[in-house]
Amino acid sequence: MHPDLERLIELQEVDAALARLNAEIATFPKRVAAIETKLNKAKAQIEKVKAAAKAGDLAKRGYEGDIQTQQQKISKYKDQSLNVKTNEEYKALLHEINFAEQNIKGLEDKILEVMMDADTKKDELKVAENELRSETAEIEREKEQARQVTAKDEAELKTINARRDEIRKSVDDTTLAHYDRVLKFRGSGIAVEKNGMCMGCRVYLRPQVLQHVHTNNEIIFCDQCQRILYSEAPAIAPPTETHP
Numbered sequence: 001m002h003p004d005l006e007r008l009i010e011l012q013e014v015d016a017a018l019a020r021l022n023a024e025i026a027t028f029p030k031r032v033a034a035i036e037t038k039l040n041k042a043k044a045q046i047e048k049v050k051a052a053a054k055a056g057d058l059a060k061r062g063y064e065g066d067i068q069t070q071q072q073k074i075s076k077y078k079d080q081s082l083n084v085k086t087n088e089e090y091k092a093l094l095h096e097i098n099f100a101e102q103n104i105k106g107l108e109d110k111i112l113e114v115m116m117d118a119d120t121k122k123d124e125l126k127v128a129e130n131e132l133r134s135e136t137a138e139i140e141r142e143k144e145q146a147r148q149v150t151a152k153d154e155a156e157l158k159t160i161n162a163r164r165d166e167i168r169k170s171v172d173d174t175t176l177a178h179y180d181r182v183l184k185f186r187g188s189g190i191a192v193e194k195n196g197m198c199m200g201c202r203v204y205l206r207p208q209v210l211q212h213v214h215t216n217n218e219i220i221f222c223d224q225c226q227r228i229l230y231s232e233a234p235a236i237a238p239p240t241e242t243h244p
Contacts, residue, residue: 001216004175005230008190011167014160015183021157028150032143039139042132049128053121060114063107070100070107175219175228182226191227201225 074097081093168176179189191200193213198205203224205213213220213229220229 001230002218004171004219005190005216005228007167007171008175008179008228009230011164011171011179012183012188012190014164014167016188017160018157018164021153021160025150025153025157028146031146035139035142035146039135042128042135046125046128046132049121049125053118053125056114056118056121060111060118063111063114067104067107067111070104073100172219178221178226179228182228186225186227189227191222191225191229193229193231194233198222198225198227198229200227205229 077093077097077100081090081097084090084093171179181189183189186200188200191198193199193205193210196204196210201222201224203222206223209220209223209229212218214231216230221227222229
């Protein structure tokens with residue numbers, strides 16, 4: 001086999017490995033971002049529960065302040081009732097006292113609701129914090145695994161790049177330039193011939209081209225896709241029409 005053909009076959013394998021490794025390494029920031037999003041979601045849930053609990057506590061304090069206001073009114077009305085001179089004035093004060101007492105009852109009911117909701121929020125917070133601890137441990141494992149894979153890929157990339165440079169230096173400049181040009185546009189610069197066909201573009205080769213490709217002793221290009229051709233086994237030419 002022509003020396004450059006052997007080197008280009010290996011070069012194409014190396015280039016494919018490099019493309020795979022580079023693509024995998026490029027996904028690392030996205031993978032980490034997805035992991036961080038998962039963690040932030042768990043943290044956000046905790047903050048949401050804490051905010052709801054804080055709002056409930058503020059509401060409870062507000063209701064307690066309103067109760068004190070109503071109690072002060074009742075105390076004032078009772079003091080005033082000691083000095084009234086008519087039955088109508090006394091009834092009016094009793095009405096105000098009753099109204100204030102009903103307000104207090106309503107406020108106490110609201111406080112009870114807030115306290116019950118606070119107990120629920122405590123349970124929700126405990127669950128959310130447990131989930132966060134569990135997810136944090138799992139997320140750290142995922143991040144570490146991603147870092148290890150990336151480190152392995154980068155080390156392999158360094159080795160493969162060194163081999164790639166070595167191969168490229170040993171290939172004829174003109175042949176290498178053709179390989180690079182076709183690789184850029186076709187995704188591969190060299191293709192195997194099988195059964196008389198270029199496996200890069202799936203087009204049958206002309207008999208005279210096939211004859212040269214079969215020897216593996218020359219740099220031959222596919223007429224259709226311009227990939228450099230080599231053969232692994234004798235070709236079977238496509239059927240030709242026969243005339244009586």
